[in-house]
Amino acid sequence: MADKLRVGVIFGGRSAEHDISVMSAKNILSLLSQAKYKVVPIGITREGNCLLVEDVARAIKKLERDRKLSFQDVIPPENIFPSEKIFSFIKQDIDLVFPVLHGRNGEDGTLQGVCELADVPYVGSGVMASALAMDKAATKKILSAHHIPVVKAQVVARRRWEDSPEEVIKYVSDEIKYPCFVKPVNTGSSIGISKVQHQEELKEALAAAALHDRQLLIETAVEGREIEVAVLGNETPQASVPGEIVTSRPFYDYEAKYTDGCAQLSIPADLPARTTEKMQKFALQAFKALDCAGMARVDFFLSRSGKIYVNEINTIPGFTSFSMYPQLWEKTGIDGESLVDKLIELAMERYREKTYVK
Ligand SMILES: Nc1ncnc2c1ncn2[C@@H]1O[C@H](COP(=O)(O)OP(=O)(O)O)[C@@H](O)[C@H]1O
Numbered sequence: 001m002a003d004k005l006r007v008g009v010i011f012g013g014r015s016a017e018h019d020i021s022v023m024s025a026k027n028i029l030s031l032l033s034q035a036k037y038k039v040v041p042i043g044i045t046r047e048g049n050c051l052l053v054e055d056v057a058r059a060i061k062k063l064e065r066d067r068k069l070s071f072q073d074v075i076p077p078e079n080i081f082p083s084e085k086i087f088s089f090i091k092q093d094i095d096l097v098f099p100v101l102h103g104r105n106g107e108d109g110t111l112q113g114v115c116e117l118a119d120v121p122y123v124g125s126g127v128m129a130s131a132l133a134m135d136k137a138a139t140k141k142i143l144s145a146h147h148i149p150v151v152k153a154q155v156v157a158r159r160r161w162e163d164s165p166e167e168v169i170k171y172v173s174d175e176i177k178y179p180c181f182v183k184p185v186n187t188g189s190s191i192g193i194s195k196v197q198h199q200e201e202l203k204e205a206l207a208a209a210a211l212h213d214r215q216l217l218i219e220t221a222v223e224g225r226e227i228e229v230a231v232l233g234n235e236t237p238q239a240s241v242p243g244e245i246v247t248s249r250p251f252y253d254y255e256a257k258y259t260d261g262c263a264q265l266s267i268p269a270d271l272p273a274r275t276t277e278k279m280q281k282f283a284l285q286a287f288k289a290l291d292c293a294g295m296a297r298v299d300f301f302l303s304r305s306g307k308i309y310v311n312e313i314n315t316i317p318g319f320t321s322f323s324m325y326p327q328l329w330e331k332t333g334i335d336g337e338s339l340v341d342k343l344i345e346l347a348m349e350r351y352r353e354k355t356y357v358k
């Protein structure tokens, strides 16, 4: 029998979304068949060191027994190496990378670039699509060029806000209006995002976003519902049934995302068939417009008057057992194990397509 494919699952990382990435990875590790793959979990600590988890089953058992433990606590110290070695490790010891990192240095095209340099296939989007999807302003530009509806927004450089605040305040009052949302251009998990009801709150919101990025996005608030659609595939992607996020908080903020009981997922979302079809169509168009690959979750707003907007595209969506992405596929007829198999197949397919020579 041929050697098993060595699948490197990379998770954790230095971004603010470290914890959710670890939870997603635990789920993915439990879904990957040990009979089919040699699974190599590679944890990145908050400090940026790499941890090689050799005995996955044992590590997971220990982690499940004590929820306070992290991967770092359950592996021998000799399996900890500095992040500079990740490139040579991927090149020599891994046949395929499954990145399970959210946010910067993982979902934004940087790790994808490392995989490209190492000439190793990887799950999900390539360098360009990952970088574009991570940047909320760039995403809007591409989607608008493809006539996909997005919410009106303005990018303001942090420097401009600091140098001419009055100009920015006037622009928001005249053009964007209130309520509006202020966000760092590169963000995830709602970090640095505020809903601004009145002009008096604008300064504080911009200061909060400016802690995370040099570019800030000010966007008209859409009053309505939040719907998400999962996409799976490469050249001929499929869209899942839509799911709805229902939260009692003012918006889907960090607490709503990661505190038990603060948000419910309703799958499939209770929508008219026509709206579902339109959202599925936009989800596929958005996926193709950015040239995504493998997987993505496309997030929408549905306004009270029934207007649909694409809010953002997540190229490495949350993948915990209770996350929207795997649950949408479960309800569409693809269980978790088949889903990770399919993602690996798609990564191999994309790699072969890229290296194709006539
Ligand atoms: N224009 C908007 N109108 C209404 N709600 C918004 C708007 N922008 C953001 N939100 C709220 O903030 C949340 C996080 O914003 P989002 O752009 O999705 O950033 P992130 O990448 O952090 O998820 C959304 O899920 C939604 O609840």
Ligand SMILES: [Mg+2]
Binding pocket: 189, 299, 312
């Ligand atoms: Mg979001």
